[in-house]
Amino acid sequence: xxxxxxxxxxxxxxxxxxxxxxxxEPKSTRxxxxxxxxxxxxxxxxxxxxxxxxxxxxxxxxxxxxxxEGGYKRVFTADKEGxxxxxxxxxxxxxxxxxxxxxxxLAYAKAKFEGATxxxxxxxxxxxxxxxxxxxxxxxxxxxVSSPTLExxxxxxxxxxxxxxxxGT
Amino acid sequence: xTESLHAVLEALxxxxxxxxxxxALDYIVPGEWRNITVFEELVKDVTGETDDALIQQxxxxxMQLYADESNGYQRAVSVYxxxxxxxxxxxxxxxxxxxxxxxxxxxxxxxxxxxPDTTQAIDAGLKLAGELVxxxxxxxxxxxxxxxxxxxxxxxxxxEKMRLAAWLAIDCVLPLGPDFLxxxxxxxxxxxEDIENNRVFKLVSExxxxxxxxxxxxxxxxxxxxxxxxxxxxxxxxxxxxxxMEKVKEYVxxxxxxxxxxxxxxxxxxxxxxxxxxxxxxxxxxxxxYGEI
Numbered sequence: 001x002x003x004x005x006x007x008x009x010x011x012x013x014x015x016x017x018x019x020x021x022x023x024x025e026p027k028s029t030r031x032x033x034x035x036x037x038x039x040x041x042x043x044x045x046x047x048x049x050x051x052x053x054x055x056x057x058x059x060x061x062x063x064x065x066x067x068x069e070g071g072y073k074r075v076f077t078a079d080k081e082g083x084x085x086x087x088x089x090x091x092x093x094x095x096x097x098x099x100x101x102x103x104x105x106l107a108y109a110k111a112k113f114e115g116a117t118x119x120x121x122x123x124x125x126x127x128x129x130x131x132x133x134x135x136x137x138x139x140x141x142x143x144x145v146s147s148p149t150l151e152x153x154x155x156x157x158x159x160x161x162x163x164x165x166x167x168g169t
Numbered sequence: 170x171t172e173s174l175h176a177v178l179e180a181l182x183x184x185x186x187x188x189x190x191x192x193a194l195d196y197i198v199p200g201e202w203r204n205i206t207v208f209e210e211l212v213k214d215v216t217g218e219t220d221d222a223l224i225q226q227x228x229x230x231x232m233q234l235y236a237d238e239s240n241g242y243q244r245a246v247s248v249y250x251x252x253x254x255x256x257x258x259x260x261x262x263x264x265x266x267x268x269x270x271x272x273x274x275x276x277x278x279x280x281x282x283x284x285p286d287t288t289q290a291i292d293a294g295l296k297l298a299g300e301l302v303x304x305x306x307x308x309x310x311x312x313x314x315x316x317x318x319x320x321x322x323x324x325x326x327x328x329e330k331m332r333l334a335a336w337l338a339i340d341c342v343l344p345l346g347p348d349f350l351x352x353x354x355x356x357x358x359x360x361x362e363d364i365e366n367n368r369v370f371k372l373v374s375e376x377x378x379x380x381x382x383x384x385x386x387x388x389x390x391x392x393x394x395x396x397x398x399x400x401x402x403x404x405x406x407x408x409x410x411x412x413x414m415e416k417v418k419e420y421v422x423x424x425x426x427x428x429x430x431x432x433x434x435x436x437x438x439x440x441x442x443x444x445x446x447x448x449x450x451x452x453x454x455x456x457x458x459y460g461e462i
Contacts (some may be wrong), residue, residue, distance in 0.1 A: 080309035
C-alpha cells in the first residue's frame with residue numbers, strides 16, 4: 001500500500017469513527033443478512049453434497065452411551081435424519097448434551113478436524129468453543145459432548161463411552 | 170417465502186397479555202421460563218459460548234436447518250400457532266390495554282361466553298395431542314409414539330415446562346376443576362363428531378396415523394399415559410382453581426370472578442402455546458445446530 005493510500009484510508013477511517021460517535025450505535029444486522037443470504041439460496045441445505053443420503057432416523061441412537069453409564073441418566077431428546085441427541089442427567093440435573101451428527105453434507109464441520117491434535121480410538125478429537133469436545137468417526141460422524149460445567153477431560157471420558165467402533169464400521 | 174427462524178422468534182412480544190399471564194403462572198414452575206425474544210440471546214443461552222464467530226456459525230446453521238421445510242420445524246411452529254384460539258382472534262392483544270403494570274381484561278370479558286364443560290374438556294385433550302404432534306415434528310419421534318412423548322414430558326424444562334403448566338392451569342384446572350383428567354377422558358369417549366369437528370383436531374389429525382377411530386385412541390392414550398405425570402405436577406405445585414385465579418389477578422385486572430368466564434377469556438386472549446412453542450422450536454434447532462457445526 002502506498003503512503004498516500006494509507007493516508008486516505010486513515011482519513012476515511014477517522015471520518016467514519018467521528019460520524020459513528022454522533023449517531024446511535026447501529027443495531028447489528030447480521031441475522032437479517034444471514035436470512036437474506038438464505039432466501040436467495042436454494043431451499044435445500046446450502047452445504048449439501050449432492051447424491052449422499054444422510055443416515056435415516058433411528059440408526060444413530062444405538063451408538064450412544066448406555067443409560068446409567070458413568071452414573072448418568074440418559075434421556076433421548078432428538079432422533080432425526082442425520083442427527084440424534086440425548087441429555088445426560090445426574091441427580092435430576094442436566095449435565096451434558098450428547099449428539100451424533102452425520103457431517104456428510106457439512107463440509108466445514110469435517111474440515112475443522114484437520115487442525116485436531118488429539119486422537120480417541122484413532123479418530124481426530126478436538127474442542128470447539130469453551131463447552132464442547134468432539135470426535136470425527138470414519139471421516140463422517142461427528143460425536144459431540146456439550147457441557148458448560150464439565151472440562152475437556154471429563155467430556156472426553158463421556159465421548160469414550162460411545163460405541164465409536166460400532167459407529168465406525 | 171418462508172419466515173426465517175430469527176424473524177419468527179423476534180416477532181414475539183416482550184410484553185403482552187400472554188407474557189403477563191405466563192409471568193403470573195411462573196409460581197408453578199419457578200425459574201424455568203425466561204421470555205427470550207432476541208435470537209442472539211437465545212444462541213448464547215443455549216450454547217453458553219462467547220466467541221462471536223462461533224455464535225455466528227451456530228445461528229446461521231440454525232437458520233439453515235429451519236429454512237429446510239423437510240426438517241419439520243416449520244410445521245411444528247404452525248401446529249403451535251394453530252392450537253391457541255388467540256391466533257384466530259388476532260386483535261385480542263390490542264383489546265387488552267396496559268393499565269400500569271397490569272392488563273385490563275375488563276372490556277373483553279363482556280363478550281365472552283364460557284364453553285360448555287364437554288367442549289372445554291375436548292379442547293384440553295386435543296391441545297395435549299397438539300403438543301405431542303409438535304414435539305414429534307420438532308424432535309423426530311414418530312407421531313404415534315405416545316410412550317416416547319410421555320417420558321419426554323416428564324423431562325420437560327424451560328419453555329416446555331412453562332407451556333405445560335399454563336395448559337394445566339388455564340385449560341384444565343381453572344375451567345374443569347381438580348378432576349379435569351376424568352372429564353377430559355369422558356369427553357373424548359363421546360360422539361366422534363364432537364372430536365372431528367373440533368378446530369384443533371383438524372390441525373393435528375393429519376399428523377396422527379390411522380382413521381378417525383384410531384386417531385381418537387391415540388389422543389386418549391396420550392392423556393391416559395401422561396396422567397401420572399400431570400397429576401403429580403398438579404399436586405406437587407399446588408395448582409388449584411383459587412390459587413390460579415389469585416395469581417392471575419395480581420398481574421391481570423379481571424372484572425369477573427366466575428372461573429369459567431375467566432378461563433374462557435384467558436383462552437381467547439392469550440397465545441401461550443404459540444409464544445412458548447416458538448421459543449421451544451427455536452431452542453431445539455439452535456441446540457442441533459450447535460451439535461452439527
